[in-house]
Amino acid sequence: MTQDLSTPVGGAPTMGASPTGASPSAGMPTRRPPAPPWRQRLHHWDVTLSPYLYISPFFLLFLVVGMFPLVYTAYVSVYDWDLIGGQGEFVGLQNYRAVLDNPYFLKSLVNTISIFVLSSGPQVVLAVVIAGLLDTRLRASTLWRMSVLLPFVVAPAAVAIIFGSLYGDRYGLVNEALGWIGLSPVQWHVDRLSSHLAIATMVNWRWTGYNALILLAAMQAVPRDLYESAGLDGAGKVRQFLSITVPMIRPTVIFVIITSTIGGLQIFAEPRLFDTTPAQNGGSDRQFGTMTMLVYDFGWHLRDLGRASATAWLLFLVIIVIALLNFALTRRVRSLGGSR
């Protein structure tokens, strides 16, 4: 992520080099007959104030819908706070303690990470392969690119219902297909790991094509003469892909991994609508309940907004830790590859 986001940050010093923006106005008097002082002053204000005028509507709204909630969540998390009754007594870190002591916290944390691992790994590998296939001189290339993106326009709620029926415990198509090849049916909604696998399939189905297009863009930026010289040296297509393409698109792969970490750990609609029990907490024993489902459960079933906020903050910490871990891991893989 730092690789990709460093562009605007790194480019910033040039923007800030002359913060008053005086250069255009300084050039004015030499080209035109001298303007009356009040016009010059007006012009000066126009130049210095306009940028703030342009960004302030965004920042004012962003303050209310983006920033205030983040800070206020921390505030709510240290109070007794009822969904209906509102703010109660200050309780310090007791909400956090209660959440951490709740047996479902650890369970939903493990479920979230398990679903995330089952979805992100295969997804990135498959996306790299699909991107590689798209990065050839295909006929009707735009049509192919659009086709792989098709699942992306299906809402997670719809995806969950469709796959919930495909993975039906009794009459699902997947179990029937297993029966055709002589395997016994799987209890997709009951068995813990199987349910994680089913939910990971939904995520993979929806996001692989999207990530493939991001990676394809990176692949197209790889200088083509690298391939030509490798071809002259006798490297085959697969060899070229593994030793030129894959190393060259590393920063984008890291970007894809980090964004899928942030998104994947917040998974909610898929497990909730996969659940066929009335409570919709992630299975009868919460065998596939996730962290975000726990936030919802605390806040809108148990009506405890204080604990919901504490859970949201804990989820945020988990996301940061795993994102950093991913980042460190991918860097390490590079240094190992480099020493070879």
Next chain:
Amino acid sequence: MNRRPGFLVYGLLGAFVLGSALPLYWSFLVGSHTKEVMTRQTPPLLPGGHFLENARRVFETVPFWKALGNSLLVSSVTATSVVFFCTLAGFAFAKLRFRGSTPLLLFVIVTMAVPTQLGVVPLFILMAKLGWTGSVWAAAIPWIVTAFGVFFMRQFLVDAVPDELIEAARVDGCSQIRVFWTVGVPAARPAAAILWLFTFMQVWTDFFWPLIVLSNDNPTVQIALNQLQSGYYKDYSLLLAGTSLATVPLLILFVATGRQFVSGIMQGAVKG
């Protein structure tokens, strides 16, 4: 690299696309048969003739027209608002020099990585205080501006508008707002279209926030689906007919604007 790819490449891609389309076909397949279809040993290969009947039952079970109207309203209002505010701010960050622009932009980028769930509780408290819970406007509130929108427009406009053009317009005595209107806005148009589409889709498919803030009698499409699904007894013909209906609007949008979606994702990656 000049050779056209062989059958293997087309075959593998074809298999992937088939896998992408199959679940959607399954949804329509089951949605067009009676509910007994799920209990058959081998599912039928072709759609049946009961789709309209199932669709009628969807409209009887949940307020689906209202849901469609609400989703359309919330998605298009937020998409327009995001494009407006984020183009304005993105232009300032891309092309104007001002004190504090670097830290402010950095701040916007950092908040992009913060999960939305973290803000849900206070937003709900705010909506409850204002008495907006249950109203369709509450569903739009968290989306009226996005950090991503500013970042996306800024990245696009940095290259799309040559600095010389702005200088020239200023030398000719253009006020800042005219520079934005005559130089910035025309250049921003392709990116604005992409940002509009993405925001529309993101809000249309959003589930967590409308589930919290809306009620079952005034839902968005996703919440109507949730309602259909949450009964104890599952009638999959009804459920998947509803799912097909819910997916059709975005499919139409995708067929009409798929090119923009593709180039938007690929641009975001190169410039991101």
